Amino acid sequence: MRTGEELLALVESYLGELAFTPELGGLEEAVRYPLESGGKRIRPVLCLAVGEAAGGDLERCLPAAAAVELVHTFSLVHDDLPALDDDDERRGRPSAHVAYGEAVALLAGDALLAEAFRLALSYPTPAVGRELAAATLGMIGGQYLDVTGSGADLAELHRLKTGALFSAAVGVALWAAEVPEVEQRPWRAFGDELGLLFQIVDDVLDGDGYVAAHGVDGARAQADDAAARALARLDAIPAETSVLVGLVAGLASRTA
């Protein structure tokens, strides 16, 4: 059983050595740039940790984990564009469109999404790709609500923008680890609680969302509840889940 740090190292090394489609040519540099800006790699680490805990081969889970991180990165690159959030910085570096111009950043985002599907489609089952497509469409729907302020409730917006890809990180891991569909439900229930926990803590750190709706203490209490439910879900799964327990604790107590 690998530790969380070992899983993170595996993710970084896999992403760093990832061979992109040769036809992307000179665009590859702008595709790698946002992918190499660090970040916590929570989703791919979650994917690997679930895959290993569920009895899967870790090597076989890596393309799925990377696919989830590429979809996350695609969304950051497009969301940062001037037409959307117009963010000039991302993780302390110029965002992709500042570094490479809008045209190239737009295409780099498209390429990240298509490469994510290429990775997801490397499995014999189309289920990995299906999971990713559903999550991507949920995220896009969430971003649309965010951009247009279409008045949907906050929980729905967050479920789409953040929860969908967290759930997919668990879902693709289960398929990659060849867990039969009838045995997937408890793992997925865990993933849903973890996504919610991540989002509430995000809002506590940013002072918006759940904090705006429930105050800091109210949001903190909801985060604690989500963490407790996530741990209870894990407890009900007959597998060695200590790395996932650590992940819950890490997400609950994170400060950045």
Add this chain to the structure above:
Amino acid sequence: MRTGEELLALVESYLGELAFTPELGGLEEAVRYPLESGGKRIRPVLCLAVGEAAGGDLERCLPAAAAVELVHTFSLVHDDLPALDDDDERRGRPSAHVAYGEAVALLAGDALLAEAFRLALSYPTPAVGRELAAATLGMIGGQYLDVTGSGADLAELHRLKTGALFSAAVGVALWAAEVPEVEQRPWRAFGDELGLLFQIVDDVLDGDGYVAAHGVDGARAQADDAAARALARLDAIPAETSVLVGLVAGLASRTA
């Protein structure tokens, strides 16, 4: 055996009734808009015609055909954006970003691409999606060359921007029709010639590309050669390919 017109009617009706992911919410209107602006539907009709000629069930080929058209439409919506080609019109109507604003058009393009993969992933084999991912990445690489003027030769740029998706239209049809891989080669050779024919005629109509490089008469001669090779490829396939013969003639003589 359906006629080309019947296949076109099937495509239009399938696209018109296509159920998008509910989570897209209000974005759906901007996703449908560029898809409903007509166009010749050459790629999906080609897909259906190959699928039927290869002995496949037409209904089973429709999601693959639609997926190819959605990828084509995604590329038009993003290419029209101000950061890329900055085209305000598309097929005589305001382009998506003029009709819905840049933010929504960008997200609609993303959604079209993700929906295309959702459709491609509805098959039991991941081969349909793999074909689509490879073509999409080729197209993005071609658009990058076009935008940056990175000095690759014209033939390579066109092979990527146009040829890749033509080839994929044939490729996904073969998988959807469950043609064994060892029997796919002659069909694919036909698709490659057809893509080349389409591109050269495009350049003749626009007065650029092959015309700039070889003059109008030179380009016309190359188009005739490509059409002749496409017909020869069909002739070598032991199947009823009259609809595809008609498609070659239609592409060779088109005036718009």
